[in-house]
Amino acid sequence: MSVLLFGFCFPVTLAAQGYPPPVRGQKEIRSPHNPNIYVRYKNPTSEICRTANTKQKQFTGHIHLPPMTLAPVQQNYPINTFFWFVEAQERPESAPLTIWLNGGPGSSSLIGMFAEMGPCEAVPANPNSITTRARPFSWDKSSNMLFIDQPNQVGLSYDVPTNGTVALLDPNGTYRPNTTAPTNTKYYGDLGYTDEQFANLGNYSNIIYRIALLNGTFPSGNKEFTTNTTEISAMSAWHFLQAWLVNFPQYNPNSTGINLFAESYGGKYGPKFSTYFEEQNGRRETGELSKSDTVELHLESLGIINGCVDSAIQTPSYPKYANANPYGIKVISDEVRDAALNDYSKSDGCLARIQKCRTLLKESDPESFGDSNTVNEACDSANTYCNYIRDVYRASGRGYYDIASDSKDPFPYYYYLEYLNNATVQEAIGTPVNYTQSNTFVYRAFDSTGDFVRGGEVEDIAYLLSRGVKVSLIYGDRDYICNYMGGEAVSLAIDYPDKAAFKAAGYEDIRVNSSYVGGQVRQHGNFSFVRVYQSGHLVPSYQPETAYVIFDRMIRGVSIATGNKISRSGSNIYSTTGPADTNTTLRAPDRLPPVCFVRETSTCSLDQIFMIGGGKGVIYNGVLYNSSSDYSIPAGLGIGSGNGDGGSSSSSGSSSGSSRGKGNTGSVDNNSKKGDSAITLDARRASLLALALALAICIGDL
Numbered sequence: 106m107s108v109l110l111f112g113f114c115f116p117v118t119l120a121a122q123g124y125p126p127p128v129r130g131q132k133e134i135r136s137p138h139n140p141n142i143y144v145r146y147k148n149p150t151s152e153i154c155r156t157a158n159t160k161q162k163q164f165t166g167h168i169h170l171p172p173m174t175l176a177p178v179q180q181n182y183p184i185n186t187f188f189w190f191v192e193a194q195e196r197p198e199s200a201p202l203t204i205w206l207n208g209g210p211g212s213s214s215l216i217g218m219f220a221e222m223g224p225c226e227a228v229p230a231n232p233n234s235i236t237t238r239a240r241p242f243s244w245d246k247s248s249n250m251l252f253i254d255q256p257n258q259v260g261l262s263y264d265v266p267t268n269g270t271v272a273l274l275d276p277n278g279t280y281r282p283n284t285t286a287p288t289n290t291k292y293y294g295d296l297g298y299t300d301e302q303f304a305n306l307g308n309y310s311n312i313i314y315r316i317a318l319l320n321g322t323f324p325s326g327n328k329e330f331t332t333n334t335t336e337i338s339a340m341s342a343w344h345f346l347q348a349w350l351v352n353f354p355q356y357n358p359n360s361t362g363i364n365l366f367a368e369s370y371g372g373k374y375g376p377k378f379s380t381y382f383e384e385q386n387g388r389r390e391t392g393e394l395s396k397s398d399t400v401e402l403h404l405e406s407l408g409i410i411n412g413c414v415d416s417a418i419q420t421p422s423y424p425k426y427a428n429a430n431p432y433g434i435k436v437i438s439d440e441v442r443d444a445a446l447n448d449y450s451k452s453d454g455c456l457a458r459i460q461k462c463r464t465l466l467k468e469s470d471p472e473s474f475g476d477s478n479t480v481n482e483a484c485d486s487a488n489t490y491c492n493y494i495r496d497v498y499r500a501s502g503r504g505y506y507d508i509a510s511d512s513k514d515p516f517p518y519y520y521y522l523e524y525l526n527n528a529t530v531q532e533a534i535g536t537p538v539n540y541t542q543s544n545t546f547v548y549r550a551f552d553s554t555g556d557f558v559r560g561g562e563v564e565d566i567a568y569l570l571s572r573g574v575k576v577s578l579i580y581g582d583r584d585y586i587c588n589y590m591g592g593e594a595v596s597l598a599i600d601y602p603d604k605a606a607f608k609a610a611g612y613e614d615i616r617v618n619s620s621y622v623g624g625q626v627r628q629h630g631n632f633s634f635v636r637v638y639q640s641g642h643l644v645p646s647y648q649p650e651t652a653y654v655i656f657d658r659m660i661r662g663v664s665i666a667t668g669n670k671i672s673r674s675g676s677n678i679y680s681t682t683g684p685a686d687t688n689t690t691l692r693a694p695d696r697l698p699p700v701c702f703v704r705e706t707s708t709c710s711l712d713q714i715f716m717i718g719g720g721k722g723v724i725y726n727g728v729l730y731n732s733s734s735d736y737s738i739p740a741g742l743g744i745g746s747g748n749g750d751g752g753s754s755s756s757s758g759s760s761s762g763s764s765r766g767k768g769n770t771g772s773v774d775n776n777s778k779k780g781d782s783a784i785t786l787d788a789r790r791a792s793l794l795a796l797a798l799a800l801a802i803c804i805g806d807l
């Protein structure tokens with residue numbers, strides 16, 4: 106290991122000056138109906154994303170939609186939406202198609218692919234190289250999988266590639282277009298600051314953009330060059346899928362249908378996109394859309410994982426969960442809870458403001474195009490107010506995405522951030538832009554319209570059920586940010602003909618395998634609400650087997666509790682039986698040892714931030730160590746056997762690779778948090794706030 110020591114070096118150095126290599130060798134197919142719409146793609150080998158079966162084909166690329174494709178929406182910019190498609194492990198020609206969307210808004214769906222349930226995960230190969238290995242319970246066991254980075258500018262999607270820099274210590278976690286990293290002022294020491302001055306800088310922003318910089322190429326960062334409401338994003342997604350399915354018809358499952366799974370802010374994307382797809386199908390039937398120029402999107406299932414579906418319904422669950430949860434972790438007192446609930450319900454409180462936003466919306470922006478100032482302001486202000494209630498939790502220092510962790514949660518591990526910024530990988534998948542996992546500009550664009558609280562999702566879910574679409578609301582019970590109590594409240598609020606029958610169904614154990622109960626479910630026919638035990642926000646990362654089993658049963662339309670065949674229509678619709686509440690109490694697992702990922706500094710301590718800013722320590726695979734002799738990798742991440750231990754740190758891995766949901770079942774670690782929810786950026790900001798470094802710059806939209 107002695108060879109490894111070259112002091113502090115950024116994880117860069119491969120491509121010239123840190124810009125992605127030129128994109129070459131893509132196939133291009135123009136849409137038969139509109140030659141200005143085209144697909145450019147490559148087919149990377151399983152060397153890039155190792156799959157269970159090397160025959161599985163993969164396609165990566167972009168679908169280009171020219172300006173004004175979304176007219177009458179003023180889309181004065183090109184949309185280039187990135188996708189990564191992987192065939193199912195078996196019989197891809199007859200497998201269903203599942204679309205995966207992460208949330209944010211602004212989070213990349215490659216989080217799901219690399220850190221949740223995609224075919225592969227990124228793991229260290231040696232101190233200077235990251236590789237991938239097949240994931241044991243990846244969802245391509247049951248389905249063709251299509252990961253889409255949306256809306257525009259998220260992840261590897263872009264409008265106009267623009268050179269810029271990332272400041273690793275930027276509390277806003279974003280890139281700055283049209284800037285170049287200086288060659289000789291990398292560290293605050295170089296700028297003449299001592300540790301002490303650095304720690305006490307009132308005006309941190311002044312220096313933060315001059316240290317720890319990486320060059321790269323990014324989307325423009327212009328917040329007008331992305332869709333800024335979920336409704337407009339649905340239009341963009343529909344056009345994307347039209348082009349995608351025309352070019353890859355062999356994966357359009359005309360009989361088994363398409364499943365849409367969405368997480369976190371996907372609690373809004375999922376219902377609204379699905380509804381728009383159904384409405385477009387309807388327009389094809391009435392002749393409003395040409396049947397020959399469009400394809401039907403035959404939607405079979407909508408799965409929502411830890412969804413923030415409706416703030417009006419879910420906000421009270423924040424103080425409730427913070428005060429009393431299955432883990433017996435009391436984060437706030439009864440008094441603080443009651444005060445927060447009062448802020449929710451009082452006459453000018455959160456709920457009243459949301460209602461005002463929605464009333465104005467109906468009058469002045471019924472299509473939610475985000476172009477009425479009155480509506481934008483009312484909705485944004487409601488959201489800002491309601492977020493104060495949510496943030497009663499902040500002082501706890503616990504992870505927003507996992508109450509068992511603290512806010513500096515390394516799980517699920519962030520090696521993919523490094524991997525997707527490796528020139529070899531970029532070249533293989535054909536991306537002209539660097540990878541960022543969450544896009545602040547997009548987040549702000551949605552924030553500016555108050556999209557978070559506009560509502561309509563609950564009605565959409567009722568509508569989808571009426572159209573015979575199966576819907577499942579799936580919640581890990583250690584998550585705070587879109588917690589299961591709020592999710593249960595959403596499930597009971599869906600106003601559809603079987604509402605009472607759904608409510609009357611009891612909670613039944615989910616038998617994952619012969620020895621493990623993974624949670625509880627209330628299911629009535631096509632609709633279900635699931636509580637997953639011992640899981641934070643990103644359910645498949647914490648409980649890979651349980652998440653996979655739920656997914657597989659859901660898309661096959663069988664009982665989620667048992668996997669048995671059920672009746673979903675007629676006079677004898679299947680209902681689960683059991684208690685009316687899900688009251689299982691559990692023990693929180695121990696926290697995971699910290700790991701400081703330099704591209705996700707919310708995982709780093711204040712001392713480590715000093716090290717990064719001061720150019721001290723060594724970085725291997727994007728992880729900061731005091732010195733080369735400290736190099737180690739987290740348990741369970743070694744390559745070789747699916748769960749081996751590549752020869753470094755402590756305990757043996759769990760059976761599902763890097764999962765970490767064990768808790769009661771006695772395995773190793775605990776702790777976590779992660780980046781794809783409505784509050785990714787808030788949480789990121791919060792962590793630096795907690796460090797008292799960013800007070801001056803973080804008064805934005807909290």
Ligand SMILES: *[C@@H]1O[C@H](CO)[C@@H](O)[C@H](O)[C@H]1NC(C)=O
Nearest residue numbers: 122123285286287288318320
């Ligand atoms: C950034 O790119 C510029 C040229 O565009 C180069 O001079 C500089 O060394 C690069 N900096 C880093 C940190 O790679």
Ligand SMILES: *[C@@H]1O[C@H](CO)[C@@H](O)[C@H](O)[C@H]1NC(C)=O
Nearest residue numbers: 120123124125319321528539
């Ligand atoms: C962009 O990608 C290049 C590899 O092509 C890498 O060297 C550079 O560090 C990346 N920049 C950022 C900000 O991730």
Ligand SMILES: *[C@@H]1O[C@H](CO)[C@@H](O)[C@H](O)[C@H]1NC(C)=O
Nearest residue numbers: 119233234235527528529530
């Ligand atoms: C980039 O990936 C290639 C192929 O896996 C690997 O050989 C190389 O070491 C990686 N570079 C870095 C800086 O990780």
Ligand SMILES: *[C@@H]1O[C@H](CO)[C@@H](O)[C@H](O)[C@H]1NC(C)=O
Nearest residue numbers: 122124265266267268321322
């Ligand atoms: C970014 O800068 C590099 C190095 O100067 C250059 O080769 C590349 O064309 C630039 N890319 C864009 C999109 O401007």
Ligand SMILES: *[C@@H]1O[C@H](CO)[C@@H](O)[C@H](O)[C@H]1NC(C)=O
Nearest residue numbers: 267268281282283325326327
């Ligand atoms: C970056 O530079 C381009 C080209 O000069 C310009 O069109 C664009 O507006 C700039 N972007 C920002 C965010 O300043």
Ligand SMILES: *[C@@H]1O[C@H](CO)[C@@H](O)[C@H](O)[C@H]1NC(C)=O
Nearest residue numbers: 306307308309310311312801
């Ligand atoms: C912070 O830095 C900016 C940019 O250098 C400067 O314009 C501003 O006046 C500074 N603010 C304070 C409070 O020092």
Ligand SMILES: *[C@@H]1O[C@H](CO)[C@@H](O)[C@H](O)[C@H]1NC(C)=O
Nearest residue numbers: 198199354355356357358359
């Ligand atoms: C679905 O139908 C389209 C149009 O008829 C056809 O091109 C495609 O091959 C079909 N897909 C499958 C998986 O059979």
Ligand SMILES: *[C@@H]1O[C@H](CO)[C@@H](O)[C@H](O)[C@H]1NC(C)=O
Nearest residue numbers: 179180333474475476553554
């Ligand atoms: C949202 O996007 C629409 C369409 O591009 C635009 O008309 C509207 O002004 C945007 N709203 C805000 C607040 O930027």
Ligand SMILES: *[C@@H]1O[C@H](CO)[C@@H](O)[C@H](O)[C@H]1NC(C)=O
Nearest residue numbers: 570573574575630631673674
């Ligand atoms: C449930 O969904 C199926 C399609 O998967 C549909 O045929 C059936 O009518 C739906 N049941 C009800 C009660 O809507």
Ligand SMILES: *[C@@H]1O[C@H](CO)[C@@H](O)[C@H](O)[C@H]1NC(C)=O
Nearest residue numbers: 617618619620621650651760
């Ligand atoms: C059952 O599932 C649990 C949780 O995923 C797992 O730890 C256990 O090994 C599984 N048991 C069998 C027999 O597959």
Ligand SMILES: *[C@@H]1O[C@H](CO)[C@@H](O)[C@H](O)[C@H]1NC(C)=O
Nearest residue numbers: 590593684685686687688689
């Ligand atoms: C079970 O939980 C519900 C709320 O989900 C609560 O109202 C009820 O009192 C609890 N029952 C028991 C026995 O703890």
Ligand SMILES: *[C@@H]1O[C@H](CO)[C@@H](O)[C@H](O)[C@H]1NC(C)=O
Nearest residue numbers: 277310549802803804805806
């Ligand atoms: C960080 O984001 C906030 C909110 O959007 C903004 O007001 C602030 O200026 C940003 N900070 C910096 C240093 O750009």
